[in-house]
Amino acid sequence: MDIERIIQCIKQGDEILFNCLFFFSCPQNLAIVLMRFIRTGVKCRLLRVSLHTLRILSRDKKILGPLVTDQALLTLAKLAGLTTGDASDEASDPDSDFYDNIIASLTEAKVLQCPADEEASDQYEDVQFYELRLMFLITALRPELSNQLQREGGVSLLTAALENCLEVQWKDHNEYVLDPAAPPISLDASQRIIEILKILFSITYSTHRQEPSDDDAAIYRHLVATLRLCLMRKCVFHTVNLLSALPLQCLDVLLTVPLEPSSEQCQGVNMDCVKTLLMFMERRLESGDKVKEKLTPVLNLLTESCRAHRETRHYIRKHILPPLRDVSQRPEEGNTVKNRLIRLMTHLDTDLKHCAADLIFVLCKENVRRFVKYTGYGNAAGLLATKGLLGGQGPRTSSSGPWYSSDSDSDTEEYRQVRDRINPVTGRVEAEQPNPMEGMTEEEKEEEARRLIMLFNKLSRSVTQPVGVDSEGKLVPVLGLRGNSLTEEGKSESESDNDAGEN
Structure with a gap:
């Protein structure tokens, strides 16, 4: 050519x-x-x-x-x-230093300023979108540049850019004016908001478990206040991802908002954001597409919020785990939010099933008896085994864990009437089974008893012997393992033990 x-x-x-x-x-x-x-x-x-x-x-x-x-x-x-x-x-x-030059160029104040001319402004917004997208790619692919952007005030800069796209009108530092008659966010602004949220996630995702300084905490709280407006303006998906990455103690800004006549509330606390998150989770549960990617962030966010805020836990529990009345069906059967979450507790994906189970466990104040009561032992066993609680210990009381009040979980009258007939494994009232001895004579009962004893003896003699792994990676009886090798002496000991058992 x-x-x-x-x-x-x-x-x-x-x-x-x-x-x-x-x-x-x-x-x-x-x-x-x-x-x-x-x-x-x-x-x-x-x-x-x-x-x-x-x-x-x-x-x-x-x-x-x-x-x-x-x-x-x-x-x-x-x-x-x-x-x-x-x-x-x-x-x-x-x-x-090409990539560093790009970072320096993109973080200039021009990212936040728009020309007054309408046509020039439209062109600038189009360019700004691609600048933001390029910044996201760079911060996602180059962790060292992501850290550099965070150190050089990237969170404050991008928060200001987000405010500009949302056209925020602040009452004070962390409280804004929400106009119900405001027009919906334009497509161009929505695209830029998504890119900004993605960049913020790239530069803050490692801060979730960290203790921020007072200055950083103030910056994150102002960002959370702006994200609250994103939730109210229906920019939910990427907002949830970012909220799950921020320091947990800074999320209290979502709740410390004055109540309005139309506000959702629980014990005098504004629950508008929590309601939005709940509705978002419900839509994701119903979609059934890419369940892990869509559900894991919001499940983790709701779980951590319930651990940290008593009012949030009360509000979410009222919607997900109402008092038990009808226990004729298995807990996973049905189309309620509780049914769908319990079905996820036996999902093939380990991360997803633990996220769903952990949310319900926290709503039950991490009390094993109450957890089994709502989910059935069969569904609860996976999480309990992971946490080492199969023995049935009560609520967590360690100083490092969350503190739960001692209010009781009173049973409904309908539940108390059938409590003794509930199968703890399936979590529902099972149909009464016929007595297998009914209609048998005394001689037949004695014969059946002798047959069962013989079966138990046979089972005890043929029980599977514990095994280990030898130096070649093969499974071998534990009694034959001597220094990670199976000796002939070990074989003879194992065989003599088996012979003695049969005799």
Whole structure:
């Protein structure tokens, strides 16, 4: 392929050749040609067409080679105004700080400012969207740059950008004016909000278990206050992911909001955000598509919130675990939120089933008896085994764990009437089984008893012997293991023990 000849034809405005090249050329060769053409610095209408063509070609991962070289990236960055100088000179330097320059460029104040002219503003917002998307990719792929952005005030900067997209009107530092008649968020603003939330997640996801300083806590609380508006304006999915990554003690801002006449409340605390999260979780439970990715963040967020805030736990428990009245069905049967969550407790995905079980366990104040009462022992066994609670211990009382009040979980009258007939394994009232001895004579009963004794004796003699792993990785009887090897002496001891048992 004569690349130089093709480029000369394009410069001369031979659009027919360009179109033929697009439709009939090998995509990888076309990418090479277009990059060479763009580097010639020709300013013409075909430059825009070339860039659009490259954008389409970049969706095919098989032909990304010509587009991800240092020289190609620097050329595109220069055209986008993200860097200055001669691309060829910068590319020749193996230690180029190209990515650092992009971070510095993207975090300038221009990210937060929009031109007054309407047409220019629309163009700027389009450019801003791609700047934000590029910033997300860089912070996601380069952890050291993500940390740098966080250290250099990235959270405050991006919070301000988020406020700008939401057009927040603040009453005070962490309380805003919510206008019920406000128009819905535009598509362009919504796209930029999503990218900002993704970047914030990239630079804060490691802070969840950390104890922030007073200054950082103030920054995170202001961010949470802005995220509360995201929840109220229905930007829920990425907001939930970000909330689950922030320090837990900073999430109290979601609740410390004055009550309005239409507010959801529990014990005098505003529950509007909690209601939004509950409704979001219910929609995800009903969708049945990509359950783990869609449900795990919101389940974890609700669980941690219930551990930390008594009012949140009371409110969510009222909606998920109402007092038991009808126990004629298994706990996992039905279409209520409780039924769906209990079904997830036996899901094949370990992370998902533990998230669902942990939420219900916390709603039961981590009390084993109460947990089994609502879910049935069969569904509860997995989580109890993981936590070492199969023995049936009561609620957690360690100083490191959450503190729960001692209010009782009083049973309903309907539950008390059938409590003694509930099968603890299935969690429901089972149909009465006929007496197997009914209609048998005394002699037949004695004969059946002798048969059962013989079966028990046979079972005790043929019980499976404990095994271990020898030096070759094979399963062998424990009695034959001597220094990780099976000796003939061990075999004879094992065989003599078996013979003695049979005699």
